[in-house]
Amino acid sequence: MNLNHGLAAVACSLFMLAAHAGDFLSGDEITSTFSGKTGIGQHLKKEQGVKTYFAGDGTFSSVLSGGVTRKGTWWVDDKLFCVRINGETKDRCRSVRKDGSGGYELVKKKKKDIVIIHYESVEDGDQT
Secondary structure (H helix, E strand, O other): OOHHHHHHHHHHHHHHHHHHOOOEOOHHHHHHHHOOEEEEEEEOOOOEEEEEEEOOOOEEEEEEOOOOEEEEEEEEEOOEEEEEEOOOOOOEEEEEEEOOOOOEEEEEOOOOOEEEEEEEEEEEOOOO
16 A cells, blocks of 8 residues: 555544544434443533433433432433433433544533533443
8 A cells, every 4th residue: 555545544534533423413312322321421510420320211310429329310302311300390401422432422502512421431231
């Protein structure tokens, strides 16, 4: 392979990686990605590790590295991943974006996208 072909192959590979990073999930993709699974990553707003199990019945349980636990309900509204923490009336709905490394970002859409939670992995079953 000559140098030009090598550079073209690298450029194509980088383009394909960039095309997948930043893709937002559809409602069906959100459900299949998270239902019955545990998201493991970082709650960037709280600056703590987080593990959240999203049960198939629409409930969730979450544990932050600081020891705080939360429970509530989750659902998908069109292309948004929504949760309501037990005892609260506020729905928290976020877009879900692939991070390009096998993980997912929960994004608050404003004038500028704000990543609230970054799940580095999503594992089968309850890992909390």
